[in-house]
Amino acid sequence: MFANIYKQFFSLLFIMIGIQSAHAQTWSLQQCIDTAKVYNKNLQIGRNKIRIGQESEKEAKANLIPKVTANADYKYFTNLPYQLLPLNALNPTAPEGQFRAAQFGVPHNINANLQLSMPLYNPQVYGAIESTKIASELTDLQYQKTAEQIYFEISNLYYNVQILHHQLAFVDSNLINAERLLKNIQLLNEQLLAKGTDVSKVKLQVAQIITQKKTIKSKYTQILNALKFAMGIPIEQKLQIHTNILYQSSKEYNPISTLDIRIIKTQNRFLVNEINTLNKSRYLPSINLVGMYGTTGFGYKGQPTSFLDFYPIGFAGIQLSYPIFNGKNTLRKINQKTIEIRNNDLQFGILTEQNNMLVENAKLQRMVAKKSVETTTEQIELAKTIYEQTILQQKQGTASLTDVLLADNALREAQQTYLSAVIDYLKADLELKKLTGNISTTN
Template sequence: MKRIRIIAILLAGIFGASSVNAQEVLTLQHAIRYALENKAEAKKSALDLENAQYQIDEIRGAALPQINGVASIKSNVIIPEMVFEMGGNVIRAKMGQPWNSNAVVSLNQQIFNQAVFTGLKAARTTREFYQVNAQLTEEQLIEKVATAYYDVFQTQLQLETIQTNLNSTTKNKNVVNGLVGAGLAKKIDLDRLVVAINNLESQKQQVYNALQLKENALKFAIGMPIENPVVMPKETFAVDPSIVLQEESLDNRTEVLLMQKQIELYEFDKKSKVAGLYPTLSLGADFGWNGFGKGFPIGGDFAWPKSSAIGLNLSIPIFTGGATKARINQADIQIRQARVTLEDTKLGLSLANENAKAQIKNSLLTINTNRSNVGLAKEVLSDTENNYKNGLATLTELLDAEKALADAQNNLNTSLLNFKVAEVQLIKAKGQLKTLVNEK
């Protein structure tokens, strides 16, 4: 039975290795690029940007000549009559023909319309607004992917730590098993090691399950099919302490740029409301036929006299009951509210930036401490193992030393994750999140 189990483990290792070799390693850069190409947010942002151009075209279309054609045909079942008196006689006369038809082509061109002109000026700002909004969507997606990616990697490191501890405990169990067989050790020590191994196996399974959930969350974050396997590279947690010394400007933050463009659009909206106080002037022209006859227009007794006209249309607002002024005041309130929101956003970004710097500084100190603890814990475990083999240390001391090493390694991994998350926030503060896409 034991031999069959060993063969099964070897086969699983062989096939598992083959599967890993066939899989592409998912680096952070690859994950971000995949998300920018496949995630729904990125696709919707690209469609919003495309739709923005159509909205701009619609605004521009209002300033171009408007040409319309209208045609109609009507059969007068009862021709209306008019009664009038002439020379003392009352005369009744039919006014019209059994069939009437008309066809007119009309043209209207805005000559002066302040609202249309304001819309044309706002068109460029509208395009810039959607471009900045698309950039913000990409940055938010990059931040989300980076955070999920590092979370997966930290859990994977935790799993590796448990496996290392499990290997060490299993090795000690094998040694104690031999000593028990030779009568040089107590069976209770062997039993305690078996219990420790079982606990580590259970802990390993729990962390492995958590890893699968986090991998699925990462796949969802980048728009990857859940069934696709994920293989993480080694040495992902590179630490660069110099990032704290680099300067950043809140004016470069996409959130600030987007709100500034929004305020510009609100200002144009106010100007369009003010345009309601201005007169409008447009050119109108039409050309057509107004036909009538006793028979159907085609093939019947029908006449087609032509008609044409050209003129100017002037509209002067005199009194609107204060509605225009109220709309202007509402637009002004919207601008002032946006400016207050902008200042509050800057304050929040500044707070997040300072918190990220503090987190990085604390993480650097913690990383150095935890690295030192890992080194000391390894030395303590090595000395305790030797002492235990020579009868100078108890099993409890050995198990405690193994747990201390695992805790030190997990603490180091957590501090590395905290550093990378804070690093992403600092890169975001500089408006340089897209640099994470490039290979380093």
């Protein structure tokens, strides 16, 4: 699983090197997502956490490998230790219960040895290995969760940029119509066929459209910068996106276990493994292979003879450790983990019910948005027709300037409603992909 992540990472890196060389290229949504997979810092942090989890798993497995320790010490006794000797040990005729203090040993003591320790069976070690393995799976799921959230964010920003681009196109078209109307009204005013207030009204209309255009351009730049940040590329880098909105009819997605549910299940496995480990360490012994080989040196400097002699020492054996009573600490930990599992089960139930509810809401919202797109498409065509007819009638003197301005406002409202309906549909569809676990597979 982890090897595939890094294989995918490096392949994407080479792809992005090629993309970087094409400065004039228009970026698709998938290319933006692929760029984020390489350069987004949150995903880089996630990959580093995966590597940390791998190293933790190796660390836990390393506890099964024999441990060898080198020890050495030197002691100089300014006062040799005393020992009490029974007097009858040296003189059988001496009475019992009488002792004599005597000093044993030499002032200089040197010890050097190698100690070996290897676990033959330790339930805590095996439990820790299994726990780190599950923790690595959990870290991988958290990485996928972060990636999913970033894909969702980039898609939303991409759609917003597309919508704003089309808003600018509509505004430019409306501005051309308004400026054309202003010229006609000014000409009529010069011919004393229109009032000065009519000219002022149209000038106000033009000024409002120009202000609207500046506002949309500012929003466009801001959201484009947010898209660059989410992708992990410099703000100053030029970025052009595909302006065609890929609006498609409703599509049903096969429900896949969402990452939130998979994370809850993995957390449950982790808690169950901790309880099993605690139970085993509570009732099963730990068995270790131990050994030691070294030398002990004794030295003396003085009369009648100075010496430093070394003597070998070594042993091998098996060490067994069995817990008899530890103040019920293990039992308290088991009780805590049992309660945590109950909470985990409750969270799983809440998450499942909530996800089902959100899926139904997203389907309903997408259906409503789809119908709104279809309706507003017809309304735009109708508003265009009404506007053109009103302009013609105004030239013929059968329609007033107020009628023209009302028709123009109706056209702009229809355009805005259409764009809002499209983005509502795209966002509802994206939300449905996320809730059904299809957001990564459908990009």
